[in-house]
Amino acid sequence: MSHSALEEKPSGGRPEVWNRGFCSLMLMQFAGAMNDNILRGLISVSVATGGIWAATAVGTTLGTPVVGLCLTVPFLLFSGWGGQIADRYSKRSMMIILKMIETPLAILALVAFILGSVNLALLTLVLIATQSAFYGPVKYGVIAELVDRRRLGPANGWISMATQIAIVGGSLLGAVISDWYAPDGTHYHLVWVPGVFVLFFALLGLVPTFLIPRLTAKDPTLRVAWNPFATYIPSLRQMANGPILGVALAWAGFWLVGMIALSALPDLQTQLAPPGARVSPVRAMLLVSVLGIFSGIGSALCGWLSRNGVKAIHVPLGAAGMTIFFFLIGITPVSFWSIAGFAAGGGFCAGFYLIPLWTLIQDRSPDEERGRYLGTANAISFAFMTVGAVLYALWSKAFGLGVSEVFLLNAGLAFIGCMIFLVRRKRLAGWVQEN
DSSP states (O other): OOHHHHTOOOTTSSOOSSSHHHHHHHHHHHHHHHHHHHHHHHHHHHHSTTSTTTTSHHHHHTOTHHHHHHHHHHHHHHHHHHHHHHHHSOHHHHHHHHHHHHHHHHHHHHHHHHHTOHHHHHHHHHHHHHHHHHHHHHHHHHHHHHSOGGGHHHHHHHHHHHHHHHHHHHHHHHHHHHHHHSTTSSSOOOTTHHHHHHHHHHHHHHGGGGGSOOOOOSOTTOOOOSSTTTTHHHHHHHHHTSTHHHHHHHHHHHHHHHHHHHHHHHHHHHHHSOTTOOOOHHHHTHHHHHHHHHHHHHHHHHHHHTTTSOOTTHHHHHHHHHHHHHHHHHHSOOOHHHHHHHHHHHHHHHHHHHHHHHHHHHHHSOGGGHHHHHHHHHHHHHHHHHHHHHHHHIIIIISOOOHHHHHHHHHHHHHHHHHHHHHTHHHHHHHHHTO
């Protein structure tokens, strides 16, 4: 395909998907997700039982949940500010600034691992999660400025696939690096290796920001509130004036179900190991990796099928598929290949659920308020993720129920979502057709 074909501009006036700006955004997103998940995986393994920091105050009193809090709390606190700056300033300028901030944070991670300091490593994780919270509304809001609005479906599909591959790759790579860093779980070895990988992906994500076309601010007169929560209530009220709030809640509901699945699959993998055998960090991630990879494949296919516009039917079909596959995980005797197959099916269907909803939020948000809408939707989704993690902990630990039963709960939640969309399918279809 020629360069001119890639830069073809349809009626909306913006270029087709595979233009320089979108390709640069894809590389930035891939590198950023790799960075986040390498660091998260490294720290999670290091504070888990048998990890290098398991005997520290963090490992013995809080364990891996503290890693989850370090990642989710910044998104709840700062997504509102991220949405405001995405509207107030040029998104290209903000991406350059935020990616430049990521580089010294990576150097801080390098120092933390060389010193073997769990507290400094956790601080680095919080700071990188904060940077990501500011970056989220910017990177997702800019898609509508880089491609024609009719191509938002394919663009989101490709971005989602790149993100899922990076999440899986970063988590697996983080597990591998942890073995280099502390091979026996008690002594440090190649102390510089973790920080070098984090620094590499930080620099890899910085370079493409300068290839993004120049963009103008959508609301240059906006006064950014000092209170990070100030934007949530007005945005929620405005989103409630139309179907967009319902769509954002449905999108966040997926992350509640997704967090339960992501928490349960490693425990299922542990059940597959012989009694008393140690499950390596890489092996513990296998089922989660299958879910993530097929979620990316489903997202890309759904995006391709939406190349001429979002299809409302994809949402209930995706929810129905997740219901079936999660139910099968819950009732099937535990074996790797059956669970992996059902996880692949559930992940694939998840892509069909996610892409139309996220595309509609981007498309129907006002240009001058898109960042605030996306920031609010982001905060809602991370709140739901937190609820999902708590539900899994209560369900499996406090009530002592098995992992298989947890997937029956997941199937029930997905079924509720499916029924809601089937009942309201005409309204959703009408809202899609208004585009």
